[in-house]
Amino acid sequence: MPLPPAHALVATDLDGTLLRRDDTVSPRTRSALGLAAAAGARHLVVTGRPVPGVRELLDGLGYRGLAVCGQGTQLYDAGTGRMIRAVGLDRELAAAALGKIEAQVGQVFAAVDQDGPDGRTLIEPGYLMPHPALPAHRVLHRDELWAAPVIKVLIRHPELDDEALASAAHAAVGDLATVTLSGPGTVELQPYGVDKGTGIALAAGHLGLDPATAIAFGDMPNDLPMFRSCGYGVAMANSHPLLLAAADEVTLSHEEDGVAVVLERVFACEASLATPTPRSA
Numbered sequence: 001m002p003l004p005p006a007h008a009l010v011a012t013d014l015d016g017t018l019l020r021r022d023d024t025v026s027p028r029t030r031s032a033l034g035l036a037a038a039a040g041a042r043h044l045v046v047t048g049r050p051v052p053g054v055r056e057l058l059d060g061l062g063y064r065g066l067a068v069c070g071q072g073t074q075l076y077d078a079g080t081g082r083m084i085r086a087v088g089l090d091r092e093l094a095a096a097a098l099g100k101i102e103a104q105v106g107q108v109f110a111a112v113d114q115d116g117p118d119g120r121t122l123i124e125p126g127y128l129m130p131h132p133a134l135p136a137h138r139v140l141h142r143d144e145l146w147a148a149p150v151i152k153v154l155i156r157h158p159e160l161d162d163e164a165l166a167s168a169a170h171a172a173v174g175d176l177a178t179v180t181l182s183g184p185g186t187v188e189l190q191p192y193g194v195d196k197g198t199g200i201a202l203a204a205g206h207l208g209l210d211p212a213t214a215i216a217f218g219d220m221p222n223d224l225p226m227f228r229s230c231g232y233g234v235a236m237a238n239s240h241p242l243l244l245a246a247a248d249e250v251t252l253s254h255e256e257d258g259v260a261v262v263l264e265r266v267f268a269c270e271a272s273l274a275t276p277t278p279r280s281a
Contacts (some may be wrong), residue, residue, distance in 0.1 A: 007266060009207075009214035010036050011200055011226060014047040014054070015131070015183060016219035016254050017236055023133065025061055032260035032267075039267045044068065044203055044214070046196050048182040048222055050113040050151060051076045051083065053121065053134050066206065070113060071180055071190045071222060072199030073151040075206065081117070085202065088115050089191045091146040093176045094153050097189055098142075100172040101155065105165065108155045110142060115149040122147075127156060130185030152190040153177075162187055166221075181240075182222035197225030215266065217251075217259050218243060234262050 010033070012018040018025060033043055045067040047054055051074050058067060064079035075084040094112075102108055109127035114120050121136040122145050123129065129136050139145060145153075157165045166187045170179040177189040204211040214230035216223070219239040227233030227246055235247035236258045244250060251258035 007036075007213060007215040007232070008041055008209050009044055009204060009211070009230070010041050010263065011044045011046050011214045011216040011230060012259060013218040013220070013223055013226075014045060014049065014057075016238060017217050017223075018045075018254070018259055020255055023057060026257055026260070028257045029260040029263075032257075032263035035267045036263050041267070042207060042209065044200065044207075045078075046072075046200060046203075046216075046218075046223075046226055048180070048186070048188065048196075049134070050074065050119060050121070051117050052119055053113075055081075055117075066203045068196060068199035068203050070151045071178075071182065071188060072195045072197070072202075072225075073190055075199065075202055076117075083117050084206065086115055086151065087191050087194050088149045089152055089177065089189065091150060094150065094189060095146065097169075097173040097176040098153065098155070100174075100176070101169050104172045105157060105160060105168045108157050108165070110145060111136065111154040112145045112150040113152050113154070115151050119148070119151070126158075127154075128185070130156075130183060152188050154186060154188050156185060156187070180222045182220050188222075195225040196222060197229040200226055200229045215262070217262070219254070234258075 043065055047069055048071045050070040058078045067076045067078050069076050073087045077084055111123040111127045122139050123136045124142050166181040175192050178192050180188045200211050211229045212231040215232045216226045216230040217234045219236045221240055221242045233247045234249045234251050235243045237253040251262050
């Protein structure tokens with residue numbers, strides 16, 4: 001039986017990290033994840049996508065482990081299809097936060113990810129989905145966004161870039177919500193104090209593991225809390241400058257099997273250390 005690895009968890013973001021542009025995982029990366037599993041490590045998906053936006057993808061990948069979804073608001077068991085825990089964003093606070101942001105920067109266009117394993121993504125007029133492959137349902141008025149419980153709000157501005165919008169939103173909302181920049185065109189508001197770091201801590205506790213044993217892979221500022229929670233952070237070559245600056249290591253891009261390059265090195269090394277040295281006769 002393999003000895004427990006020094007890195008007992010492999011935490012991977014999806015978009016821009018584990019997934020290629022076509023939402024697939026390369027054969028080499030699949031093989032490298034298998035190498036980690038053979039060494040005794042657990043793979044943990046950590047994504048900003050909500051459960052309904054990732055469930056079919058995880059099924060297609062044959063993933064049966066835990067998944068931290070919705071920027072840490074959801075812990076989902078892909079093997080059983082069960083939502084283990086979810087943290088909702090108070091809708092009155094969300095509406096107030098939007099009002100404060102618009103008081104600073106003018107009109108924004110908003111969308112919400114609803115709570116629950118079958119929650120929908122609702123978008124108001126003017127909002128453009130940054131990832132067109134993800135399903136969304138258009139509503140006629142903003143009030144309709146609050147028809148059911150939500151886990152997070154997504155905002156876009158007709159003129160400000162992502163960095164400027166995220167900065168203005170953070171200054172405006174205070175402790176009403178956590179502001180996250182998770183990808184091109186993706187500035188989000190989630191429950192205050194909830195992020196990928198808290199999600200990993202919850203998942204690791206569920207697995208009986210220490211987050212400090214995790215090696216984490218990411219590409220955007222929303223992965224910074226994950227890096228802070230884990231023992232070792234690896235940024236993809238295509239990463240945002242903030243993540244590149246915070247990483248312990250920079251690997252190749254998500255199109256060049258950057259995750260696999262690191263896992264092959266780490267777990268081949270750990271396997272060699274765990275193999276007993278033959279005694280001389």
